[in-house]
Amino acid sequence: MSDPRPAAIRRLSAAGVGNPRLDSRLLWDYAQRNPGQFEALVKRRLAREPVAYIIGAKEFWSLEFEVEPGILIPRPETETIVEQVLDRFPGSSAPLKILDLGTGSGCLLVALLKEYPNARGLGIDGSDQALVVAGRNIARHDLTARAEIRRGNWLNDLAGGPWDVIVSNPPYIPSGDIAGLEPEVRDYEPLGALDGGPDGLDAVRALAAGFRRLGSGTAFVEIGAGQAESAQSLMAAEGLSVHHVAPDLAGIPRVVVTGLAVRAPAKKVLE
Ligand SMILES: C[S@@+](CC[C@H](N)C(=O)[O-])C[C@H]1O[C@@H](n2cnc3c(N)ncnc32)[C@H](O)[C@@H]1O
Numbered sequence: 055m056s057d058p059r060p061a062a063i064r065r066l067s068a069a070g071v072g073n074p075r076l077d078s079r080l081l082w083d084y085a086q087r088n089p090g091q092f093e094a095l096v097k098r099r100l101a102r103e104p105v106a107y108i109i110g111a112k113e114f115w116s117l118e119f120e121v122e123p124g125i126l127i128p129r130p131e132t133e134t135i136v137e138q139v140l141d142r143f144p145g146s147s148a149p150l151k152i153l154d155l156g157t158g159s160g161c162l163l164v165a166l167l168k169e170y171p172n173a174r175g176l177g178i179d180g181s182d183q184a185l186v187v188a189g190r191n192i193a194r195h196d197l198t199a200r201a202e203i204r205r206g207n208w209l210n211d212l213a214g215g216p217w218d219v220i221v222s223n224p225p226y227i228p229s230g231d232i233a234g235l236e237p238e239v240r241d242y243e244p245l246g247a248l249d250g251g252p253d254g255l256d257a258v259r260a261l262a263a264g265f266r267r268l269g270s271g272t273a274f275v276e277i278g279a280g281q282a283e284s285a286q287s288l289m290a291a292e293g294l295s296v297h298h299v300a301p302d303l304a305g306i307p308r309v310v311v312t313g314l315a316v317r318a319p320a321k322k323v324l325e
Contacts (some may be wrong), residue, residue, distance in 0.1 A: 059079075059307040062078045062082075063078045065096065066078060069100045077099055080105050081095040081096060095109075102241065104238045104243070106121050106127040107122065114159075115165035118194075121159055123242060123244075124184075125158055125181075125244070126248075126324070127159075128159055129262075130302075131207075131308055132162065132223050133165075134302045135221050135309050136165045136182050138164060138170060138300050138309050139169075139219055142218065143170075143218070147170075147232040148174055149174075150170050150219050151173070151216070151219070152167070152176070152217070152240055153176050153178070153212075154166075154175060154176070155222040156223060156257070156259065157179045158179060158181075158184050158188065161191070163175045164191055164192060164195050164201070164262060167195075168195065168217070173200065174200045174201070175202070176214065177192075177204070178203075182246070185203050189203050192198060197256070208257070209260075209268065217268065218272070219271065220273040221273075222276065224250065224275070225246065225248050225249050225250045226257065227249060228251070228253055228254040228278075229249050229250075229254075230253060232245070232249060254278055255284055255285065258275060258288055262288045262291070262292045266314075269314060271314045272297075272311065272313055274309050276309055277299075277308065277310055282299045282310070286299065293313050295315075297311045297313060298311055299311070
């Protein structure tokens with residue numbers, strides 16, 4: 055039988071798939087472990103299902119993570135958070151306490167615990183499915199002794215701490231923009247991991263209010279393109295000092311780095 059890959063690349067390209075050559079290779083490699091399936095896998099990709107869901111895996115920070123429909127696929131721009139934490143906390147021996155809000159696949163928590171072998175961490179998510187998948191990724195990377203996963207609504211009712219590092223990649227796409235996203239994202243990725251409300255900043259608002267209650271630590275929050283000014287204002291309105299907003303590799307302001315030591319509240323004037 056002739057090699058089916060060149061035709062697959064042509065069909066994927068004609069269907070508007072962004073990286074037909076790479077996707078064909080990933081599907082081919084996966085089909086070697088699941089013989090006879092290549093054509094079926096290509097058909098799923100032609101329907102714009104993301105490759106990561108088809109093969110059940112995605113690389114983040116050079117580590118492999120299990121993913122499945124219902125779990126956000128880790129993105130390269132989210133690695134900016136890991137870089138920023140490493141920048142701010144140099145020296146891998148630090149016994150940091152790390153909190154990951156909206157942990158999803160657990161990619162941020164796992165990457166950070168790999169970088170800091172003496173650190174411990176807690177991942178929070180509102181989705182039961184995320185807790186299961188994050189738990190599997192933690193076990194896969196031998197981190198069960200140092201990582202815990204819990205169901206929660208951002209920082210509400212969160213016990214424990216104090217935390218040194220708080221990371222979060224919350225949903226931040228404005229609701230009205232969801233319909234215009236690529237089909238891979240719009241039709242397959244979970245809305246609860248994407249939709250940030252009318253201006254995309256609902257979660258950042260909730261996080262900023264919660265950070266104020268924490269009172270210490272450094273927060274690293276991912277935001278969408280064009281949200282830097284508003285996100286900084288939301289942090290400032292809670293009395294928090296934004297250190298800087300770090301760009302991703304494309305130069306887009308992407309991670310708001312904020313000190314959580316709350317400034318003294320303005321004195322209440324007695325009537
Ligand atoms: C954009 S995804 C990020 C997943 C992962 N941290 C990553 O970077 O790939 C946002 C995550 O936040 C979770 N989430 C949404 N609303 C939440 C809430 N109110 N409390 C906790 N987690 C929430 C979603 O279930 C989803 O897993």
